[in-house]
Amino acid sequence: MRTVALALMLTATLVVAGCGASTTGSSSGAAATITMEGSSFSGATSVTIKAGQAVKFDDSNSGGTHILVTGSHGAFTAASGAPSEFASSNGLSFQSGDVKTVTFSTAGTFNITCMIHPSMQATITVTS
Numbered sequence: 001m002r003t004v005a006l007a008l009m010l011t012a013t014l015v016v017a018g019c020g021a022s023t024t025g026s027s028s029g030a031a032a033t034i035t036m037e038g039s040s041f042s043g044a045t046s047v048t049i050k051a052g053q054a055v056k057f058d059d060s061n062s063g064g065t066h067i068l069v070t071g072s073h074g075a076f077t078a079a080s081g082a083p084s085e086f087a088s089s090n091g092l093s094f095q096s097g098d099v100k101t102v103t104f105s106t107a108g109t110f111n112i113t114c115m116i117h118p119s120m121q122a123t124i125t126v127t128s
């Protein structure tokens with residue numbers, strides 16, 4: 001019995017790990033994480049990574065719908081060198097449960113805002 005239970009636990013763990021849901025970007029893991037709640041960012045909203053590294057945008061806990069773009073106060077502003085995911089007013093959209101990993105390949109400071117929630121502001125600093 002114990003063996004069966006252990007095997008089931010291992011299987012469940014593997015299934016969860018396999019669902020690490022990176023719809024964009026690399027599978028090599030993220031250097032930083034930005035977490036979203038229902039209508040706000042939570043945790044660190046200012047992160048620093050190196051060019052070529054990725055940021056994980058985690059909406060898995062919130063129940064929130066978000067459209068992230070470069071810009072501020074809910075308004076899209078094109079940012080030179082920003083990842084293509086953020087490079088239009090279509091933005092990167094999140095439904096509750098989504099986790100998306102975005103690679104920043106160009107050094108710079110990128111202000112990220114949410115078109116639905118203008119108070120949502122985050123800053124990704126990418127060093128070369």
Ligand SMILES: [Cu+2]
Pocket residue numbers: 039040064065066067114115116117120
């Ligand atoms: Cu939002």
